[in-house]
Amino acid sequence: xxxxxxxxxxxxxxxxxxxxxxxxxxxxxxxxxxxxxxxxxxxxxxxxxxxxxxxxxxxxxxxxxxxxxxxxxxxxxxxxxxxxxxxxxxxxxxxxxxxxxxxxxxxxxxxxxxxxxxxxxxxxxxxxxxxxxxxxxxxxxxxxxxxxxxxxxxxxxxxxxxxxxxxxxxxxxxxxxxxxxxxxxxxxxxxxxxxxxx
Numbered sequence: 001x002x003x004x005x006x007x008x009x010x011x012x013x014x015x016x017x018x019x020x021x022x023x024x025x026x027x028x029x030x031x032x033x034x035x036x037x038x039x040x041x042x043x044x045x046x047x048x049x050x051x052x053x054x055x056x057x058x059x060x061x062x063x064x065x066x067x068x069x070x071x072x073x074x075x076x077x078x079x080x081x082x083x084x085x086x087x088x089x090x091x092x093x094x095x096x097x098x099x100x101x102x103x104x105x106x107x108x109x110x111x112x113x114x115x116x117x118x119x120x121x122x123x124x125x126x127x128x129x130x131x132x133x134x135x136x137x138x139x140x141x142x143x144x145x146x147x148x149x150x151x152x153x154x155x156x157x158x159x160x161x162x163x164x165x166x167x168x169x170x171x172x173x174x175x176x177x178x179x180x181x182x183x184x185x186x187x188x189x190x191x192x193x194x195x196x197x198x
Contacts, residue, residue, distance in 0.1 A: 011034070013026070051069070064096075065101075067113070069105070
């Protein structure tokens, strides 16, 4: 980002420390907290605590994923954050100089959460390992590159958002790896055929 003298920008205050030269204020434009605070400014439902931001993962300047949850079942949390015709989210995108923002519904069900977090890719099935907190997401063959994202960004952000390790497999990859190979003993086959003839 380039800043102009006397220009106005929004920043996130990470820390304030007292030093011998006076107080030092540490500011950030890349911290995920900046996105959270920008949404709090723009979305009345978040200010009123009707909508809660459950998790944010961010690669500053490129893409952010955010999971939201409505405490009132009559409120659409994603719709509230996006705003009429995308007006609310567009204000934040402009402030972040065009950074892409994906907003998804939070779920306590890991399968649903992981499936949503991998958007815009469509997920066929999620197989979760609760103990290892890892999951395999199976996607259609033509959606594999979209699910992984450029240089792995989509799956990396999804994993951070959910707090789970996520492996992506295409439909054909997964099912060819899991084909059961049944081996027969040759003598058994000959014996079976002989018995049938009798």
